[in-house]
Amino acid sequence: MHTRTVLADRHALIAPDGHVPSAFPGWENATGFVILSPAMGADLSQILITFESNEGSATFPADEHEHALYIETGSATIDIEDGESIALATTGFIFIPPYTAFTLHGDESTRVTLFRKVYEPDPNLGLPPLIHGLASDVPDEPFLGHERARLQTLLPIDPRYDLAINIFTYQPGATLPFVETHIMEHGLLMLSGQGIYRLENAYYPVEAGDAIWMAPYCPQWFAAIGDTPASYLYYKNVHRLP
Ligand code: UGY
Numbered sequence: 025m026h027t028r029t030v031l032a033d034r035h036a037l038i039a040p041d042g043h044v045p046s047a048f049p050g051w052e053n054a055t056g057f058v059i060l061s062p063a064m065g066a067d068l069s070q071i072l073i074t075f076e077s078n079e080g081s082a083t084f085p086a087d088e089h090e091h092a093l094y095i096e097t098g099s100a101t102i103d104i105e106d107g108e109s110i111a112l113a114t115t116g117f118i119f120i121p122p123y124t125a126f127t128l129h130g131d132e133s134t135r136v137t138l139f140r141k142v143y144e145p146d147p148n149l150g151l152p153p154l155i156h157g158l159a160s161d162v163p164d165e166p167f168l169g170h171e172r173a174r175l176q177t178l179l180p181i182d183p184r185y186d187l188a189i190n191i192f193t194y195q196p197g198a199t200l201p202f203v204e205t206h207i208m209e210h211g212l213l214m215l216s217g218q219g220i221y222r223l224e225n226a227y228y229p230v231e232a233g234d235a236i237w238m239a240p241y242c243p244q245w246f247a248a249i250g251d252t253p254a255s256y257l258y259y260k261n262v263h264r265l266p
């Protein structure tokens with residue numbers, strides 16, 4: 025038996041072949057696959073959510089956790105506790121502030137990746153507002169001047185947000201321009217294409233559907249290979265003093 029999944033102290037590669045479902049209280053016809061979590065040493069959780077029927081629902085209580093969701097396939101509706109109902113199509117994203125209960129509704133075609141972590145308040149700033157949109161409407165920018173490695177920044181650059189959710193798209197042969205080593209942690213989902221991810225001193229072939237955890241200071245680098253662009257969605261904690 026073989027898997028590409030690797031769990032190291034400071035990074036992990038989780039290939040889809042090892043996914044095991046979890047059932048959670050208040051969820052109906054919905055399955056969570058907890059891909060990354062504090063149980064592995066991460067400060068965030070990354071959960072893949074699928075639905076077994078057209079009336080699937082997953083509820084999240086109001087507590088100190090903030091959530092950012094990305095609709096990989098199909099569509100979803102998010103009912104917020106104040107009565108607001110937000111419909112999201114494929115590539116839709118939403119940030120839900122802490123202390124906000126919500127229910128995610130989907131159907132058999134819906135696949136959602138959710139990032140969840142404890143919000144870090146800043147004594148001088150209020151809570152970050154709820155925001156949603158479509159990634160396909162968000163302009164991409166060359167990363168550090170590299171036209172063939174482009175970044176979409178889904179959430180506003182606003183210090184009330186203590187996290188960033190971005191999509192990085194590389195043309196075949198393009199690379200992360202240097203080996204990054206930084207205090208920020210990453211949770212990552214390969215959305216399309218394939219490439220080689222360097223994590224610490226190891227080089228891993230990766231492809232769409234793979235998830236990666238990079239602990240703070242995990243040296244990291246990526247090169248896109250193959251005939252089609254490679255893209256990944258990723259989480260990053262930002263805007264707080266260490
Ligand atoms: O935003 C980032 O730190 C990003 N350049 N990291 C990465 O793609 N591994």
Ligand code: MN
Nearest residue numbers: 204206210244
């Ligand atoms: Mn990085």
